[in-house]
Amino acid sequence: MLSFKLAEKRHSIRSYKTKALSGSDLSVLKQLIEEAPVFSNDSGLKMVLVQNGSELAPKLSGYAGYFGNMIEAPQYIVLTCTQGKLCRKTAGYIGEWLVLNALKHELGACWIEVLDSVNVKRILELNTDDEAVAMIAFGYPKKEHQMSSIYANMGQNSLSSLTDMGYPNITADFSQAPTRDRKTIMAFVYLNEWGVTPELENLEKLGLHEALFYMRLAPSYGNRQPWMFLIRNSGIDLIVETSDKISGTIQCLDAGIAMFYLEVGLKDSGFRGSWNLDEGLRDDSIPEGYAFAGRYVFE
Ligand SMILES: Cc1cc2nc3c(=O)[nH]c(=O)nc-3n(C[C@H](O)[C@H](O)[C@H](O)COP(=O)(O)O)c2cc1C
Structure with missing residues (x-):
């Protein structure tokens, strides 16, 4: 059963050890893809495991990640969809199910925005007419503290962790609060x-x-x-x-x-x-x- 404890432990991991997942952890990801719950019948959602992530990440730069800043990880799961809102909502629901279940096995994860589906599919050699709607990075977390600081101190010109992480020109469109700040x-x-x-x-x-x-x-x-x-x-x-x-x-x-x-x-x-x-x-x-x-x- 997924519980409060699990979600409290969860946060986006943006820095991974370069080593690939062990055979058993890789099997965990494959099994999760197979066993993902059904949120809606015929949503058209598909999930593809990409294994040579570290090699592919530089090529994906500009096409995925906030402002084109790709997050390098040894593995990704790519979520692809047919047309329509239902598939995209299902992708959110199932994708986060994957994230929390991977966390049970101490695997870190981070959602990654897809900015250019055509080029992402070309680089990942995904032969489908469907759209790549999101990617999720998976791997062994490197430094725990790095993951929660992406939106910290994000005022313009501030020398924040954002600069270190490759987001020098970020504008404070969304939140001026530290990353994990949540509404009441x-x-x-x-x-x-x-x-x-x-x-x-x-x-x-x-x-x-x-x-x-x-x-x-x-x-x-x-x-x-x-x-x-x-x-x-x-x-x-x-x-x-x-x-x-x-x-x-x-x-x-x-x-x-x-x-x-x-x-x-x-x-x-x-x-x-x-x-x-x-x-x-x-x-x-x-x-x-x-x-x-x-x-x-x-x-
Ligand atoms: C649909 C979606 C897309 C996201 N895309 C990115 C991304 O491209 N790059 C990134 O660093 N974080 C991305 N994130 C992670 C969010 O920034 C993060 O979930 C949020 O700041 C809350 O922090 P937490 O996950 O550590 O609780 C994405 C999250 C979601 C839900």
């Missing part, structure tokens, strides 16, 4: 109606506080944490903040990751249910700038 629960939860923030006590009475606390640990692109949750009698709506600066693919990946975390948190808290992604469920009161991503419907 109250900043992303509404009860019954959009805009109505509940007391923590109400969430405790409903038994939802732990699941929502767990939600805070989810990773997101640029640590945006774009999610809002609207609690209803029948379930919980995931509403995501949209952005015209970020691709639709990334926004769907973030939504899928959020769905995975909320579901794990709810299941750990004893709530059974499943996600309904039918956009017809969208509540008209949701303001512009936000999109309905799915409803977790209680059984």
Whole structure:
């Protein structure tokens, strides 16, 4: 069972030992790909394990990673999709399942944005018409402290760890807080109606506080944490903040990751249910700038 402890331990690893994974750890990754849960039937998601990562990483520079800064790792899993949001949300959900399950085997991981699918597929020799929507690096972590500082001290011209890590010209579009800074629960939860923030006590009475606390640990692109949750009698709506600066693919990946975390948190808290992604469920009161991503419907 995936638990709070596991997610608390999780953080993005951006610096890996160059050695390839041992035979048994490689088998773990292969097995995870085979055993990944089904989030949605016929989503079209495929996962490909790439093994000579250290050799390929320099070639991928400019085509993947924030601002084209590729993260070098001995192994990657590439997630490819057919058209449509469903596959991209599924990629987020399943990809993060892979990350947390790999962590059980002490393998570090980091999501990597794909900026140019055509060139990524060419370099990785992936013969498919599908789009490479994301990569995930896997390997043995090098220096633990390096991974959480990517968004630290990111004011312009600051000599922060970002400069060391090859992000000299980063602009503070997303967050000025240290990487792992997370919003408080109250900043992303509404009860019954959009805009109505509940007391923590109400969430405790409903038994939802732990699941929502767990939600805070989810990773997101640029640590945006774009999610809002609207609690209803029948379930919980995931509403995501949209952005015209970020691709639709990334926004769907973030939504899928959020769905995975909320579901794990709810299941750990004893709530059974499943996600309904039918956009017809969208509540008209949701303001512009936000999109309905799915409803977790209680059984
Ligand atoms: C869809 C997605 C794409 C990401 N792409 C990158 C990337 O290209 N480069 C990178 O260094 N981190 C990337 N990240 C990692 C986030 O920056 C990281 O999850 C976030 O800052 C929170 O930090 P944490 O994962 O250590 O908790 C990505 C995360 C997500 C969810």
